[in-house]
Amino acid sequence: xxxxxxxxxxxxxxxxxxxxxxxxxxxxxxxxxxxxxxxxxxxxxxxxxxxxxxxxxxxxxxxxxxxxxxxxxxxxxxxx
Numbered sequence: 001x002x003x004x005x006x007x008x009x010x011x012x013x014x015x016x017x018x019x020x021x022x023x024x025x026x027x028x029x030x031x032x033x034x035x036x037x038x039x040x041x042x043x044x045x046x047x048x049x050x051x052x053x054x055x056x057x058x059x060x061x062x063x064x065x066x067x068x069x070x071x072x073x074x075x076x077x078x079x080x
Contacts, residue, residue, distance in 0.1 A: 021027060039047075064071050 065075060066072075
């Protein structure tokens with residue numbers, strides 16, 4: 001007795017291996033080529049300033065929340 005697949009199973013398997021077209025986003029992006037370009041100095045400065053500014057505002061709000069009871073109460077009343 002020979003180990004392996006019989007001829008019938010191989011024939012059925014080859015019929016099911018037809019190439020299916022991709023649908024949705026994969027089909028849309030199939031022919032597209034994306035390239036990544038590094039941001040320029042101006043864009044780096046803008047985003048860096050934005051991130052640092054928002055972090056400073058967050059730190060100030062946390063300090064205000066911990067030190068000022070009126071602001072603490074305001075946060076609790078707005079959060080309801």
